[in-house]
Amino acid sequence: MGRYRTPGLFLLLAAIWGTAFPATDAGLADLPPVLFAAVRFDVAAVLLFAYVLATDADWRPRGREDYTYVAIGGTFAIAAHHAFLFAGQQYVTGGVAAVLLGLVPVVTPALTRVVSPGEEFTARTAVGVALGFLGVVVIANPDPANLADSVVGVVLVLAAALAFAIGAVGTHASDPDLPLAATQAWMMAVGAVVLHAASLAVPGNGFAAASWTPNALAALAYLGAVAGAAGFLLYFTLLDELGPIESSFIEYVIPVFAALGGWVLLGQTVTATAVAGFACIFAGFVAAKYPAIRAELHRLDAATR
Template sequence: MPQSIQTTKFLILCVVWGLTWIAVKSGIETVPPMMFAATRFACAGALLLLWTLRGRRMALIKSKDLFRLLVSSLLMITLCYGPLFWGMQFVSSGTAAVLEMSLTPLALLAFGIALREESWSTARALAMGLGALGLSVLFFPAVSLDELSQSHALVGLAAVAWAAVSSAWGSVLMRPLLRRYDSTFLSGSTTLIGGLILGMAALVFEPTAAQSLTVLWDGKAIAAWLFLVIFGSLIGYSLYMQLIRDIGPARAGSFAFVSPAIAVSVGVLFGGEAISFQSIIGMAMMLLAAYICLNGDKAVLTPLTRRGGRNAIRDCYTSE
């Protein structure tokens, strides 16, 4: 696939998932968080499967792949978003963002290497460290040091950390399936299965989850839900699956270094939020980390060795 198309897909994913932060925050103000996420994913999954059926791209999953699909769906959706929203009750959003977004690309690379879907490189190690540091610099003002000393906050942090690990594990497990089946079909299957199971968990663990299904949500929550279904899931997850297949989990996961910068920028441009020099430095570090991760060793070595003004980077999205 041409590099320009893969680059466009990656940038769209970063923008869309950068904006989902705002939509999630708006929605869970009035709707139980787990049920809000469950209905979003279940609806998006059903729509994606209907689309694949219409295009005759729906396939029968072979018995040997069915278990992998189920486990991947649980890890990427149910066991990710359930603990994430539960844990965020006990820690600030800034603390959760630093932890979850820092761990996601690290975990993707670690599982990728362990499951032989990725290879280790000095450039990737540098990118992961730089990105994690950049996230810390960006969100440090929102991190409460007092909360970290409280026992319930530690449990919340553990839940948020697990969410990142779970999502990464499922993403890497999914890659072999993406080489054998249509990516839209797998996106629909994953979000539908994960969303339905997450909905059942919400009914058990969220006291007002059942009631939320019987009342009309307010306009703000409905608008946020529609945005998450259409852009966050129908478009976002489909692109994410394609990128996992085409450029590998670690490179696809570098969206975690770009999306927060987009979210902060949107808040400044349209929400009237203030931005500090420290935030600008943090975002610059994260964007540089994503660039290094996407371009690999050439991003580090080529500027030191190039001659005659030749292009420093090419084929940055080459498949593993």
């Protein structure tokens, strides 16, 4: 079963982050976006620090690698990504934002080549990226008028995609000595501090604009504990095992679970365009991972003989 561990974690993370969309919608109805993101990571950081202290693991950063990992991850993958994304979604639809975030797997390989020239990026991977991005476009079915009329929103969401890619590549290039849970706790804390500072600087994003309703608190609990603490632990575990290029493919699988979650929880229908998009995403993964898939099929065939 060990060989199925990584694919299983990948799908679990996609499900967690995909189902976070309804929770985010519920929270944004009562909380300003930047403050919402900040408090979400307050919750995540507290839970992770409690876990680290309960397990008697080393929790204090000591060397340059520890500080570099925490600073890059907290500033870019946590704070900048979520600040730009939530700000951008005030100007563009969720469909357009989903398409633009699909650029993460396109941006990541280019950044990885700059930071780590030895990182492999084959023609097969390029085809997989292109097919996956096409699938995201088909699923989101964006209105071109939104791209023309909402330049500010587009730029902000593109900045969110770039920030996340920088965080993934930068943390992958570091080799911290701290245990994974401790590095994630510090990253959440750094991200929360930066986001709180941003909430004070952005008009209408302070505590005075928040309404702490039961729906808002439930959204914070889910996003902080499950999508935040557990989700990012899973993500950075996968980042360490797969590298930034393959890990970035999570952006193509999340819309699948978001659509399924909307169908199961909210009664939203899965359209023909969504099915076509899922097919493109699947084709992209097959193209990118064909050698591994072929080897696994040969192994299964030999095992059944």
